[in-house]
Amino acid sequence: MEPDLPPRPPVWADRLLSLVCAPHLRESVLGDLHEEFRYQVRKAGLRKAQLRYWIEALGFLQWRYIKRTKSDYPPTYLLSRDMIRNYFTIALRTLVHNKAYSFINVAGLSIGLAAAMLILLYTKDEVSFDQFHANNPDIYRITNKYISPEGKQVGSMGNTGYVAGPAFAAGVPEIKAFVRFHGHRNDIKRGNEIKSEDIFRADSSFFSIFSFPLLSGDPNTALKEPRSVVLSEAMAEKQFGSKNVLGRTVLMKDSFEKDARFEPYTVTGVAKKCPQNSSIKFDMVIPMVIGPGEAHRATNWFNTFMNTFVLLAPGTNIAQVERKMNLVYNAEAKEAIKEVALKYGMKDKKVYNLQPFPDMHLSEELPSDGGLVGHSNPLWSYILTGIALFILAIACINFVNLTVARSLKRAKEIGVRKVVGSGRMQLVMQFLGESFLLCIIAFVLALVLVQLILPIFNDLANKSLSLSYLFDTGLVLGYLALLLTTGLLAGFYPAVVLSGYSPVRTLYQRLQLSGKGYLQTTLVVLQFTIASFLIIGTLTINSQFNFLINKDLGYNDEHLISVDKPNLTREQAHLLRLELQKDPNIIAVAPKNGGRWNTAAKVNQGTEIPFIYETVDHEYLPAIQVPVVKGRNFSPAFPGDSTRSVLVNEAFVRQAGWKEPIGQIVDFTYENFKCTVVGVVKDYHYTDLNEEIGPQLFTMRPANPYGRFFVKIKPASETSSLRHIAETYARLFPLNPYTYRFLDDENLKRYESEARWRQIMLFGTTLTIFISCIGLFGLATLSAERRSKEVGIRKVMGASVASITRLLTSDFLKLVSLSFIFAFPLAYYAIDKWLQNYPYRIGIDAFIFLEAALLAVLVAFLTICFQSIRTALANPVKSLRSE
Template sequence: MLKNYLKIALRNLTRNKAFSVINIAGLSLGLTCCMLIVLYTKDEISFDRFQKNKDQLYRIQATLSDENETRTIGSTNAIHGPAFKEEIPEIEEVVRTQSSSFVSKKGSDFLNENILFADPNFFTVFSLPMISGDPETVLSDVQSIVISENVAKKYFKTTDAVGKILNLKIDKEFEPFIVSGVAKNCPQNSSVQFESVISFKFQESRGWTDKEWLGFYMNTFVLLNPKSNPATVIPKMNQVFKTKSAEEISKIKHFKQRISFGLQPFLSIHLDKESGDLRNGLDHGSSPIYSYVLSGIAIFILLIACINFVNLTVARSLKRSREIGIRKVVGSQRKQLIFQFLGESFLLSLIAFSFAILLTQFVLPTFNDLANKQLAISYLLDLKLVSGYFGLFLLTGLIAGFYPALVLSGFSPIHTLYNRSKLTQKNYLTRGLVIFQFTLSVCLVIGTLVIYSQFEYLTNKDLGYNDRNLMSFSVGRGENRKEILEAVKHELYGTPGINTVAAFNGNYNGTGAKIDKGEIGFGYIGVDDEFLNVLEIPVLKGRNFSKSYGSDPVQSVIVNESFVKEAGWKDPIGKSINFEWKNRTCKVIGVIRDYHFASLKEQIKPLLLTQDPNYGLGTVYVKINETDIPETIKKVEKIFRKYVPLAPFEYKFEDAANLKRYETEAKWKEMITLAAILSIFVSCIGLFGLATFNAETRVKEIGIRKVLGASVASITALLSLDFVKLILVAIVFALPISYYAVKSWLQNFPYRIDMSWWYFALSALLAIAIAILTVGFQSIKTAMMDPVKSLKSE
């Protein structure tokens, strides 16, 4: 019996090649999307679960509150963790991590090496496998260093590197560090990432001590006793902080910030978008929304493919109605017919599943690039995952074949043998499914247009300054940095291909000060006289810094428009800003136009520019002429190496750096576009199949119409009209759904495009045009048939 069912199923697949290809292609694409997303989701939820202490490991978080905002950060100061461990018995271990960059020496070459400072128990608290070296002692010596496989191969061309020397530049001289251990490269599903690790003891041996309670710049992890409850530890942490920091806070006048501490489970770090920037040894942060959206897209495409299967199978029911009638007359039971048709569905799903595995392997490199992952098909070799894919296969076969099996097995033998079955002409479910799948497709098209437009807006919006051909590099740190900076600037000014040169301190720090109405928080940077000119930022009121005014470095500041607005000033020039923590008061000499010194995903905040001589400048901005940029870069590098010989020359262009801020949006643009194309393609091949079958069942009707004088155009319109009506209904459903979805997504951006009617109109016209082209091809072909041939035989 099973052999007979299999033989009939294969005959039906080969006899109806076009419909088999359509079903297999659609299901293969849908299953491929599902396989890729399952791989992605598995990788996301597997993050950090290999850690043996995962259930007792937490990161200390600090919540900072004032009158304007409340924010939670994953950073602490050096004193917090050790002090908490000393006072709270539930805390068994404390590990602090802080990243830094050092110049390393490889032969005659100088490289930048990222170093992670960590406590000596780093490799015993975290499960990070070692190739060589004892995890308990590798960081016990102040001059020891643990390196990864990659670093070992880069410097020593082998992982057998224990005992070898790695030279790092400390202050002005290179110092030898002995490799005490080689660790395996950090797993891709690990939040903890490092290349080289040095003990905090090294910094302490150089006199570094940090006992301030109000600083937040490193990660601190705590390992709790398995029997302890984090909810009881947190109040103890806050009590310790309140007691220990009281003296330090009392020295600060008008201290209004409220600080409290909490514990973040280590396993939640990867998918916690509220945890702040992942740095100081943490990386690969993500958001659960990615998994939700991608899973939704994969389910949509698979659902569309299953809808095609149902529609085409039901539509072809008339072709098999007589077969079913004869089977019932000769004694076949309904459950036998259901089993047969489900068997055909599972056979087709098995073929589609096989193609999907091959297709998954083929497109995986492209998907990895889009998703910023390193997934491999070997991820499939997992019992749970294989079970999941087998379940997906069974579910697909059931969804695709269950309803058609019920419909076909329920045909009356009398009606089918007398050719009176009219199911395909009045099947409202088939029409409803066509509407549903095109509703999803139109929603994805609208989403694609909006995401694309928002990305173009973010990458092309006027930032308030000119970042084109604006190159930057750092002259490093040290006692003589000021002299080096001035010498580099002096030579750059006389270099052909360079228009202007400026310097600033290299990053935007946050601070606060007192004005006439109270406290105000703002960004704070140090700049030279040419900074505004190089970036082409206009001064709206007052003046720029100038060497003509000797008091500018000590007494003068420049603020942006947002600062003025936040302060509530009508005439800001001459207003006082009191830096109580510096015991210094400055006057506002100028107001500049707001410019986006941060991402466009953030609102422009108040900003203050200073020439405070204690605020060292180290980053050089160079405005390059477009004539020969590569040659000009070589000239800049030559000048850099002349004054900074023991450091690698690393530079960036601001326009490229700004574009890099929107990598996530760029990836989503590509993913949603691909999803929209796939969904429309799968929907259209299903629509093509229905149109083909519809034309087959109306061949004689079309022949009679042509004999009576109907034109090809009128017959084509007749055959296409029913399907166009379904698409119009789908558009009506899609417009409000997509409007709500894209509007909600755009709310995440303080600077965003306006919702325009043309996004929806263009998507609707595109859907109609694609549907007409899909159906029209088959309709024209049928309309042009010779009526003599179509009427000649039964």
């Protein structure tokens, strides 16, 4: 029994048919479509017949769009399965019969697509940071900035002290909850082994505000008790060899307490591993325990060492909350503001703001710090995206160039197809089909490449990406969009050009490419413009990196070992020096404060100078070989040095404006302490070269504890010296973990980011050059084939192999040379902007541009030369007798 058919087509089909044919034809067309539908029901079944019905309807619309005639009925199978199968068969046969052409295009497109996929993974990870929390977008970080009396912003930071969170939560109704979070290191004891581990302190609301699921334990009460601890599953395995550890104890010594002992902390929860795209990553979290005096001290409004987050009510007006926060601050800190202004001369106004939690990761002004991890510079995302687009664009350019260049070889095929009745749209579909088939093959290979390259890429980008981790709906749609876009970009222009050839001219071999090859010329120039741009960028980054790691730091970091020892007293430092120097391989031992201290003091009876505050002894500067250029060093011969004398560096002298620094007074107003400058230290790079040398002050004050010590050893004595240092440390400080590092290695690690991006740029540039060269090789091959008769005639007339090679290569080398006109200005502008990020940098050297040009020309010449010489050496008889 035949199914009931609708008396009229759907509304959309009816409207479309009305646009392309007259009403009397419309009914005839529908009648034919219905008749075909009934036939297909009997032949293939209802479901297949319905699919075929819509294919036929779309085929008619396509035919009327082409407007072959205004009265004929459309061909029945214009978009039928047979025609689609035919397109596929022809496309596959064409690709198989032209292996070199297919390999070049598939290789180029697969590499380009793989690069684009990797950048999609990277970008997806970057923009998804901290988005997994259920309370987003209502989580904000409390930040603050300083406004000068003139109304200019003079500073900003993302950290707060103890007071801000509780005060704002109590005074602003829109704030539902708050949590404070900061990291430090505590000593952990397991058996007789003591190790220093990263510990995080947080309020009890931590697991209710943030979405860090617990494998065991109650998130609402896990951090209620003062001596409780929540472990990550990895830390639970490490400490106890199991994840079922609720109720067990961890022996921990609080580094915030001077005379702390190991205390038992009860495990109240085990958390799942923190996601890769999280700014908060922890292995151990303990409660934030604050004494009442510390919690309510008004001057804590001006401490900045922890992150404070607030959870707002949904739909809250952020500007209104910020206004209320500042009203609370100005009311509760009124007396403290006056005290600080009077004591330290602070005139800038402090203003509190809110930063959306997910914005921290890519923020340049307020990055994630203070225990938060993974901060990234958005500039690198732009650079990576640019490289991926460059590589993909060059692959598409190769496709277009090679397809258009090959078109003359397919001219007869196109002419024959047109003579036997193929319409232009059918030819367009055929060539687009070839393009998409090639893109699909390249896409599959790209997925394989991504899986193979991903571990290397993770090392370069300092990520832990995986296809399974980020294979969500959005990414799949992104891949499909990438595939479709690439197929259209690579195949549309060649399809339009090839389908427009005149059958008469093609069959009589009178066809020449129009426009004198302007498109091909432009694309080759564009291709090598991009390649040259990346070569210059890579050479510049490499030169800047070499400059950073080889620049004289102003002190000698070779054979200098740094050992951590928190709260090292003067007596302990003296005993440690005596014990270590019993080994003849130990040249010097010099204690120093731990971490980096920043403070400020007044000079010239009122001018305040911020500086780096170093606590050392008299052996520190000789140990690192930094000279005193004026005055003298600290000395045991002057007992008052520890309480009344300081050293300053040259940058301090310049900022203070002193012509004669010796004898100048530095007034530590906030400590009611004055001291006299007895020496000026030569400027040296106490931090990495990404930061300019600033004012630095050295003191021996007994009130300031040491935090580590440097040990200078003789060359080639590392093994014995390290053993002696470890044994001495274990004997003198048995309850402290022993950690050491060589200072030169530590300095190199400061430039790990530059090293990684140098490798990424080199990798991207290599891929770009490779794809450009295989495209150029393909063009040279096709050019040589087209000019084979010319070459044969020239050889018969006596032309040498060298002259023919020069003839075949000169046109391409001219295009490569032309690309420098565009690449050089763009590269100069880009690297000038990039180098401005470094206070100590290389100059823009013309040699880099010359080196890039020579490299591009050499690579292009070697690529073309192989095929050119092969053509020049070929037997001219074969080319002259072939039709």
